[in-house]
Amino acid sequence: MTKIKNAFYAQSGGVTAVINASACGVIETARAHRDRIGKVYAGRNGIIGALTEDLIDTSKESASAIAALKTTPSGAFGSCRYKLKSLEESRAQYERLINVFKAHNIGYFFYNGGGDSADTCLKISQLAKTTGYPIQAIHVPKTVDNDLPITDNCPGFGSVAKYIAVSTREASFDVASMALTSTKVFILEVMGRHAGWIAAAGGMASDPKTPIPIVILFPEITFDRKKFIKSVAEKIKRFGYCSVVVSEGVRAKDGRFLADQGLRDAFGHAQLGGVAPVVASIVKEDLGVKYHWAVADYLQRAARHIASRSDVEHAYATGVAAVEMALAGKNAVMPAIIRTSDQPYRWKIGEADLKRVANREKMMPRNFISADGFGITERCRRYLAPLIRGEDYPPYEKNGLPSYVRLKNIPVKKKLSEAFKV
Amino acid sequence: MTKIKNAFYAQSGGVTAVINASACGVIETARAHRDRIGKVYAGRNGIIGALTEDLIDTSKESASAIAALKTTPSGAFGSCRYKLKSLEESRAQYERLINVFKAHNIGYFFYNGGGDSADTCLKISQLAKTTGYPIQAIHVPKTVDNDLPITDNCPGFGSVAKYIAVSTREASFDVASMALTSTKVFILEVMGRHAGWIAAAGGMASDPKTPIPIVILFPEITFDRKKFIKSVAEKIKRFGYCSVVVSEGVRAKDGRFLADQGLRDAFGHAQLGGVAPVVASIVKEDLGVKYHWAVADYLQRAARHIASRSDVEHAYATGVAAVEMALAGKNAVMPAIIRTSDQPYRWKIGEADLKRVANREKMMPRNFISADGFGITERCRRYLAPLIRGEDYPPYEKNGLPSYVRLKNIPVKKKLSEAFKV
Numbered sequence: 001m002t003k004i005k006n007a008f009y010a011q012s013g014g015v016t017a018v019i020n021a022s023a024c025g026v027i028e029t030a031r032a033h034r035d036r037i038g039k040v041y042a043g044r045n046g047i048i049g050a051l052t053e054d055l056i057d058t059s060k061e062s063a064s065a066i067a068a069l070k071t072t073p074s075g076a077f078g079s080c081r082y083k084l085k086s087l088e089e090s091r092a093q094y095e096r097l098i099n100v101f102k103a104h105n106i107g108y109f110f111y112n113g114g115g116d117s118a119d120t121c122l123k124i125s126q127l128a129k130t131t132g133y134p135i136q137a138i139h140v141p142k143t144v145d146n147d148l149p150i151t152d153n154c155p156g157f158g159s160v161a162k163y164i165a166v167s168t169r170e171a172s173f174d175v176a177s178m179a180l181t182s183t184k185v186f187i188l189e190v191m192g193r194h195a196g197w198i199a200a201a202g203g204m205a206s207d208p209k210t211p212i213p214i215v216i217l218f219p220e221i222t223f224d225r226k227k228f229i230k231s232v233a234e235k236i237k238r239f240g241y242c243s244v245v246v247s248e249g250v251r252a253k254d255g256r257f258l259a260d261q262g263l264r265d266a267f268g269h270a271q272l273g274g275v276a277p278v279v280a281s282i283v284k285e286d287l288g289v290k291y292h293w294a295v296a297d298y299l300q301r302a303a304r305h306i307a308s309r310s311d312v313e314h315a316y317a318t319g320v321a322a323v324e325m326a327l328a329g330k331n332a333v334m335p336a337i338i339r340t341s342d343q344p345y346r347w348k349i350g351e352a353d354l355k356r357v358a359n360r361e362k363m364m365p366r367n368f369i370s371a372d373g374f375g376i377t378e379r380c381r382r383y384l385a386p387l388i389r390g391e392d393y394p395p396y397e398k399n400g401l402p403s404y405v406r407l408k409n410i411p412v413k414k415k416l417s418e419a420f421k422v
Numbered sequence: 423m424t425k426i427k428n429a430f431y432a433q434s435g436g437v438t439a440v441i442n443a444s445a446c447g448v449i450e451t452a453r454a455h456r457d458r459i460g461k462v463y464a465g466r467n468g469i470i471g472a473l474t475e476d477l478i479d480t481s482k483e484s485a486s487a488i489a490a491l492k493t494t495p496s497g498a499f500g501s502c503r504y505k506l507k508s509l510e511e512s513r514a515q516y517e518r519l520i521n522v523f524k525a526h527n528i529g530y531f532f533y534n535g536g537g538d539s540a541d542t543c544l545k546i547s548q549l550a551k552t553t554g555y556p557i558q559a560i561h562v563p564k565t566v567d568n569d570l571p572i573t574d575n576c577p578g579f580g581s582v583a584k585y586i587a588v589s590t591r592e593a594s595f596d597v598a599s600m601a602l603t604s605t606k607v608f609i610l611e612v613m614g615r616h617a618g619w620i621a622a623a624g625g626m627a628s629d630p631k632t633p634i635p636i637v638i639l640f641p642e643i644t645f646d647r648k649k650f651i652k653s654v655a656e657k658i659k660r661f662g663y664c665s666v667v668v669s670e671g672v673r674a675k676d677g678r679f680l681a682d683q684g685l686r687d688a689f690g691h692a693q694l695g696g697v698a699p700v701v702a703s704i705v706k707e708d709l710g711v712k713y714h715w716a717v718a719d720y721l722q723r724a725a726r727h728i729a730s731r732s733d734v735e736h737a738y739a740t741g742v743a744a745v746e747m748a749l750a751g752k753n754a755v756m757p758a759i760i761r762t763s764d765q766p767y768r769w770k771i772g773e774a775d776l777k778r779v780a781n782r783e784k785m786m787p788r789n790f791i792s793a794d795g796f797g798i799t800e801r802c803r804r805y806l807a808p809l810i811r812g813e814d815y816p817p818y819e820k821n822g823l824p825s826y827v828r829l830k831n832i833p834v835k836k837k838l839s840e841a842f843k844v
Contacts, residue, residue, distance in 0.1 A: 400809075
């Protein structure tokens, strides 16, 4: 066995505006250590690429293409929603992974994802012990949901938060202009099935210099129609209009998603998704005022054009640190962002034990949500502000579009004779 | 009567990311001609401000506040949806306007809006003849719908177009990453009830360097479910995914909006709006693939953070030209953008007769839409490219939010004893 080992890197789960910045950090740092790390092979579509021996040779990409990942949203190598079962349940999968790693001399495993992916990464890290094959598995944090424990925040979140804060401010300015004779309530649906971090970012649109009436509906707070309508009505009375930021994960008293309570098509079939139109119809029924609603969906997590600079820096730094940890001989760890000061914002990279990361969700602290349940507290603002601070614009082409890189993604020649079905 | 006259300026209809840039052009240019123009009084909430004598004294605003309008979306003085009837039908309204103009020594009337507002402006321009009160009415073009005649494009459109093009590219990168195990179709609903200009902008997301499979649903093309599904299926087969940009104005064969065909709430009430979920349910039913959908709504027209530079320049220049036309003694005209070259893009300001502008809609030329009805042609690209070219970022605050100005909007003291109900 040579001392130089190749590295495997893959992206997992919902992609973000800055996950490629982490990829850039991993690949650039690996390239700077050619004495220890041979090539970085990326899994096409996450762990599926490893299982099917569908590897991408990132060494075929130019330095400038890899650098351009820093300003390109989405997952450059493809992502997947695929969770490995336990070693006991799915021995064949793990044997296959070992075979692929062996065949391609892979000694470092970098997995870039959220909570589920941290679990996958942890399982891989245990292969060294259980199978004797020497592999170091390092998790690179990523999730717009911001729900990983230990790390102060998750790369990907800051940029969504900035997008939602900026968009809420802009749309609120719009509805304020229209309120006298037209729209009085604007409703923006945002992501966050379990935790209200993204919805909370909508609250940042309002500040002492630019007060905006905003009602936030958090998944953490059970929807109370009466209280909600009362709050909206009060704001309309005082400001002439009201903006509502609603998390897709808001639930009614019966525990069901509010989004599922509403829409049926002409044939009576339930319609998937869209809590915004449900809230809109409640506003219409109870207040009778004109409303508009928007659903940001993928736009929010892909919006590299308005990414937060601190988020990009976090994403890149965790990629760099992951490789450095691997070179330091670590296994089953994750670079975590440690905040050392709110103002001025100071942070460093710490090390989190993957066992303490996998399958744990960090919810919004209750003291981040205002007493009435419809807003954010000063504490929450102090937490969020540094994460949405700073812009990091991508380059633009002559035709007015952002110049996002598409890699060549040249496959590594397969070495195993048998295929593997996932 | 003094030679120095005051000016009235108001914003009308749906606001845009750059209508305030036109306001800035009007006010700054008026301020540069204090020998001819006294004060600029803005109507609070459009023409309603004139009718109710609710005028804002813009001279109370600092030069820097007025300059900041150039980077602030929405209507700084409030807008309205309110159309004046003909002189015959509504003499009292016109008499009231004359009384307000007289009381405040207003000799210049600048109205910033779309087709309906051009009609209002034209009616005001005729007051000079019909009532003998000397007033010059100049229309300042504005509409995200891009449907005013004569002018090459309408301030407000270029920025929406840029937002939709950028967002479509970003979301398409996202779905491409997810397509193997998750979302295969992404649907983005955009504005444009009558004309497909905004939907066309989605097509700009794809270009030879960055090909993206996009199916556009135009209001100009009757929705054909079979052909649509066939086109989407082909693109999924070839690229693994497909993006759909759908105009809110798309109609079914029976002439009804596609948006109105779908959703009912749990009680069977029809739901307002949202063609995206209707298209999503068609995709689900006919193809059975996973989809995501977004509705941009106000976000698209308020998105000053990604405004097109050429659009900002057009908006400001038409405001400047409106005042210059007034000073040149013109009445019943509108500054129009005249394109003199596609590449390099060159333009100048011309003069349009308001009679030829009011109540006429400029539709998308059929040769801007591809033969299959689902895409844009080279001709359309040549037209759109200069309008989305260049960025013009607003300043940002320390907390990560764009710094948008809010004017003091100090009212002018009322001079008329009687109130007027609108």
